Amino acid sequence: MKVLSVVGARPQFIKCAPVSRELREVHEEVLVHTGQHYDYGLSEVFFRDLGIPEPDYHLDIGSGSHGVQTGRMLAAVEEVIAREEPDLVLVYGDTNSTLAGALAAAKVHVPVVHVEAGLRSFDRRMPEEVNRVLTDHCSDLLFCPTATAVANLAAEGVTAGVHLTGDVMVDALRENMTLAEERSTALTDLGLSRKGYYLATVHRAGNTDDPTALGAILEAFSRLNAPVVFPAHPRTRKMLGMYGLEPAENVSVVEPLPYFDMLTLLAGAQAVLTDSGGVQKEAYILKVPCVTLRENTEWVETLEDGWNVLVGADPDRIVAEAERGGGGRHSARFGDGHAAERIAAIIREYEP
Incomplete structure (x- = not known):
C-alpha cells in the first residue's frame, strides 16, 4: 500500500x-x-x-x-x-x-x-x-x-x-535509551548529578497564556530543594518576556533539547514537573516520579500506579509533591x- x-x-x-x-x-x-x-x-x-x-x-x-x-x-x-x-x-x-x-x-x-x-x-x-x-x-x-x-x-x-x-513510545524508548546514554553529555554540560535535580517543561496554553498560572509555577520552581532544568518552548520564552517573569537562580532556562539529551535528563531526574502528555508517559516508563501541572490527564494509568500526581498551578502542591518523590507499582501498561x-x-x- x-x-x-x-x-x-x-x-x-x-x-x-x-x-x-x-x-x-x-x-x-x-x-x-x-x-x-x-x-x-x-x-x-x-x-x-x-x-x-x-x-x-x-x-x-x-x-x-x-x-x-x-x-x-x-x-x-x-x-x-x-x-x-x-x-x-x-x-x-x-x-x-x-x-x-x-x-x-x-x-x-x-x-x-x-x-x-x-x-x-x-x-x-x-x-x-x-x-x-x-x-x-x-x-x-x-x-x-x-x-x-x-x-x-x-x-x-x-x-x-x-x-x-x-x-509506540515504548518502542522508541527501548530503541534510543542506550544510544542516549552513550551519546548525550547533557548532565556534564549542565553540571548535574543523577537524581540531584528536577526537570521541568511547560507549554500548554492553560499555563503559558495565564500570567497568574505561569507565575505560580515559577514560584514553585524557586522553592524546590534542588536545581531545576527548564527546557523552554519558544512560545513559553515569549510569554515569560511578555509577562516580565524572571525565573529564580536555581532555575536554568535552556533551549529545547535534542531527544537524546532530553531522555538522559529525564532518566536522571529526581522528578519531572510537566504539563506535557508525552513526558508523563515517558516518566512512567523510565520510573521517574512525575508532577503534572494540570488538573486532568489523558494518561490515567500513570496516576493509578502512583508515578504521577495532578497539581495544577498551585505552588504549595507542586513543591510538596515534587519533594515527596512518589513512585509505586510498575507494569507493562503501555x-x-x-x-x-x-x-x-x-x-x-x-x-x-
Whole structure:
C-alpha cells in the first residue's frame, strides 16, 4: 500500500520513527511534515537523531491561531493527497496536524489511520481533546496504546477497526535509551548529578497564556530543594518576556533539547514537573516520579500506579509533591515495545 503519514510536532516525530521503519519494510510511505513545530530544536534535530527519512513534503505552515493553522494544514494536505493518491492516511496523537490530516483524508474518502487513538482527558477546553475526539470519530483504523483507550472508544460507540497495539513510545524508548546514554553529555554540560535535580517543561496554553498560572509555577520552581532544568518552548520564552517573569537562580532556562539529551535528563531526574502528555508517559516508563501541572490527564494509568500526581498551578502542591518523590507499582501498561510491528502488520492485512 501507499501510506501517507502526517507529522508536525515533536511527539509525533518520536512516534513516527519506529512506525516508519516498520512500514517501509512492506509499504511505500510518503512522509508529510506540516511545519507545526519548525524551530530546529523541536523539529530537524529529531529527524537527524532518530533516523527518520527526510519528509517528502514540508508544508511550512508554521504558527497561528488554531483555526488558521488547522485550516491551512487541511488545504495543503488535501493537495498532497490529490497528488499522491494514497491508500491510507496515517496520523499521530492529538495536535492540529493530526486533525488536519484526518479531516483532509476523510473528506476525500481515503481511510484514516490514527496512532494513539482513544485517549481522553474529558476536558473539552483543551484543544488537544477536541482534536483527538474528532480524529477518532473519522478514523477507520484506531491503534490504541492501552486498554483504557479501547474502553473510552467503546463508551462512545466506536468499536470497528479498533486494535490494542501498545504504545509506540515504548518502542522508541527501548530503541534510543542506550544510544542516549552513550551519546548525550547533557548532565556534564549542565553540571548535574543523577537524581540531584528536577526537570521541568511547560507549554500548554492553560499555563503559558495565564500570567497568574505561569507565575505560580515559577514560584514553585524557586522553592524546590534542588536545581531545576527548564527546557523552554519558544512560545513559553515569549510569554515569560511578555509577562516580565524572571525565573529564580536555581532555575536554568535552556533551549529545547535534542531527544537524546532530553531522555538522559529525564532518566536522571529526581522528578519531572510537566504539563506535557508525552513526558508523563515517558516518566512512567523510565520510573521517574512525575508532577503534572494540570488538573486532568489523558494518561490515567500513570496516576493509578502512583508515578504521577495532578497539581495544577498551585505552588504549595507542586513543591510538596515534587519533594515527596512518589513512585509505586510498575507494569507493562503501555505495551512490550513491539507496537510498531503490530501496526504495520494490521495495515498489511487491511482491506479498505
